[in-house]
Amino acid sequence: MDYSASELMIVNAARALQGNRVVFVGVGLPNIACNLARRTHSPEMELVYESGVFGARPARLPLSIGDPTLVSGATAVGNMLDLFTLYLQGGLVDVALLGGAQIDRYGNLNTTVIGDYEQPKVRLPGSGGACEIAINAGKIFIIMRLRRRAFVEALDFRTSPGHLDGGDARQQIGYPGAGPERVITDRALFNFDNTEREMTLVELAPEETVESIQADVGWALRVHPNVRTMRGPSQDELSMIREELDPQGLYR
């Protein structure tokens, strides 16, 4: 069956969300993944947006995290103080989806600058809510394309903490949330199921090999003893994405 790299990420993210009640959603791929999950295995899933919306029922694909379609028909819409204090810091978010321009082996993320902070080569958007989401959400799923420039040995800037320097560093510093659990990319899937909390290759897209992935990862990659193959989208998942969630193919 023919599908795009984005569609592969979306369906794998949607499947990973199964069993989670409250999901903190970003716009774009994460948003499509969450809505796919709600329409397939998790109808009870509640979508939280940092714009202050809880229990959104978007009638169309939101154009931004502040789209009016997220407000009309939502369960509750409050101010951002409530969203960040009562919902996120309050510990009600089960899982949040984050991405970044750079990621390291411990799932720490950079969305601030490429190059020096004062004289940046590229000025990126910055934290938004990502820094506190990474600290307070129950767990984190990271969704980003696997590219050499993104999977780096050392971040230019640490915007959002993953497992810091690994091991029990998060517990030591006292974060409420458990941090990154999975990294979902267009070419492979990773988890952190080891005491060092180091990113581990567990699944490969059909045409990929351990070597082809290692070639685009900036550190000596930890590989699971038996690496499986990523399951592609089903026909149902594809048609739901193409016909309902992203009819214009903005994220194709």
Added chain:
Amino acid sequence: MDYSASELMIVNAARALQGNRVVFVGVGLPNIACNLARRTHSPEMELVYESGVFGARPARLPLSIGDPTLVSGATAVGNMLDLFTLYLQGGLVDVALLGGAQIDRYGNLNTTVIGDYEQPKVRLPGSGGACEIAINAGKIFIIMRLRRRAFVEALDFRTSPGHLDGGDARQQIGYPGAGPERVITDRALFNFDNTEREMTLVELAPEETVESIQADVGWALRVHPNVRTMRGPSQDELSMIREELDPQGLYR
């Protein structure tokens, strides 16, 4: 003209409020005084209640600071967090009216206990919002009946700070508000217009003398060089109180 001690307090309090825009109102006498002020010299006056109401337009005499008549037709009704943080602590309250079971020469108030805290002779209501009102409101008018048991040399408990130990003690401790400016009683009026910030007798009810007041004050009373006589209620003020503000005479 015939009037009660309460009516004398109410009209003097109402007159004292002239020129103040935002008034933090307690229920009872202060409430009648504020509504009298709004209906006479200060139609622009905004009434704030600790229950979360700003700009109340009560259609009847409120039975409590949480009466539904304070909500219907108000300018804004929010939660108590907003009331205490944005309005009171935020510095928007020009003047607040407070009372107490005991007051000392510096306008410090006790509304907590008579006797020992652990084994109280009388357990009083406690602070309510009085403690932070006394600290944050622009200034304080104290309204209470002048009785020997109330005007004491030393408080059994300091619930709400006045001028503390006098002088610039408030500035030293860093309070935002200026503290007590007047004490309005049924028998005399006092201010604190001296560098020691000590309660000073400035006006007497017709039948009172400096001696009769001193007899019911537990410390050597400071007296203004020329003490005036309290102005009694006008016919208009009396009829407004008796016909509109307190028709049942609850506070007569």
Added chain:
Amino acid sequence: MNGKILSMQQAVARYVGDGDSVAIEGFTAFICFAAAHEIIRQRRRDLTLIRMTPDLVYDQMVAAGVAERLIFSYLGNPGVGSLHCIRRAVEDEIPHPLALEEYSHFGMVGRYTAGASRLPFFPLQSYAGTDLPAVNEKIRFVASPYSGEEIAVVPPLHPDVAFIHAQRADTAGNTHLWGLLGMQKEVSFASRHVVVVVEEIVDEEVIRRDPNRTLIPGLIVDAVVHEPYGAHPSYVQGYYDRDNRFYLDWDPISRDREATEAWLEEWVYSVADRAGYLTQLGDERLAGLAPGRMVADGVNYGRYD
């Protein structure tokens, strides 16, 4: 209809145990006397009662002997006078001693907010120069890392269960409340369990047509109890007025221990539930509390599809 819809008897049996901390909040309004009376009927003991203004609702509970501790900020019969049963417990240890943990209103506001926000402390401009910190070691001070100035702080409060009265909710517990919001939202987010008690159960769509009016999301609600007039003798904005006659009547009753126990027997122990209480109260009494109409103008959220 999901499993959250319970009777008050079921909700109290399930969510209130001996020794628990219980918050029946609502600042002078939305005071859920129905929950208090059911807790008394089920003869819970050693409860820590939490409320900014204990009001008649806790005066009755203390008189009935369910409480061992009170966390509060203002002890009074609003607009009337003292809470005589609580004073009897504090001054004369009748029916038994009552421990007090005392704050100002802002302090309680801060404790609920810190609890709801999972904050280690809430800073507020209060308490300095008063005797309150001396009698409550939980009131402390922190220096600002900017100016160095000291500011008071209070710690988070997490009641075991909160009973929140409101106008309407759907069966999932998504709750609309209008009028005095008090601290209903914060105490709900701060509590381990939340029981919402409403005048009306409405369709989910009624809630979703006005999401800004949703004060409490079903996500944090354990049970929804449909209990019309459940806040009597306090009031519910737009539904009924405060029954001030009862607030006045309670003063002489509560001054006398026997009269208080007789009242509890007649109005709590000998009625099966709220319905029984209302029957005893009579339709005429309730009809006299009906307000006129002042309806908010509709607002258009718009349909975006």
Added chain:
Amino acid sequence: MNGKILSMQQAVARYVGDGDSVAIEGFTAFICFAAAHEIIRQRRRDLTLIRMTPDLVYDQMVAAGVAERLIFSYLGNPGVGSLHCIRRAVEDEIPHPLALEEYSHFGMVGRYTAGASRLPFFPLQSYAGTDLPAVNEKIRFVASPYSGEEIAVVPPLHPDVAFIHAQRADTAGNTHLWGLLGMQKEVSFASRHVVVVVEEIVDEEVIRRDPNRTLIPGLIVDAVVHEPYGAHPSYVQGYYDRDNRFYLDWDPISRDREATEAWLEEWVYSVADRAGYLTQLGDERLAGLAPGRMVADGVNYGRYD
């Protein structure tokens, strides 16, 4: 009609001076482009621009050279990509250097809240273990006097003036806002001056029939500007949708300095005011942004007299 009703030209002339700090807030919605364009037209300089999400509104202002400093938490064209004009200023100092003061969203939420509440600091669970405190000395840490745990704090923020767009207000500035509340309330209470910009001016009674919907009281409002479609190309809940075509069109325009200046000439400098902008935009474009109706059910507050 009192003296608070001003034209946008008058409001900017009166409340925005060179070197001032200006907050045109509204999180992805209610973004008052009308205020931004008037500030550009009046050629203010050396402004500190404050917004959680600078969005296209500050991209345009920075391109026009009004700003010397930016206080923010997320620099992006939401759902589209980069803010190229701001990047040009930061990366290449075009038209001139732009100083950045950077927080996370929660940090900005905290700065507004501390400012609105006259608190010396706002505590939040964030920043520990990241590089943000190293590049912003205003982000500090305080130890809890209870557990000893360290928690991040941010200081109060007090913009010289805030421009707040909303659906409706009365002539005194009492403002109803529904939909995404963002931080409109807090930034208003935090600012020295507040200009409310609304789609409709309504009778005071409309506001007073729903006091829970009043987000901003006239007490803190200096001026009320009646500016329909004043938030275009962003949106106003129930009134118009976001004009996403413009957000997409801005990407290629903003990538090119000349194209950007040509756009500013055509849509800002060469139009007299918002009315002129709307005429140039055309009724058809606006008609295409009209949402369907989803109206909130009325609620009864009750008449208590």
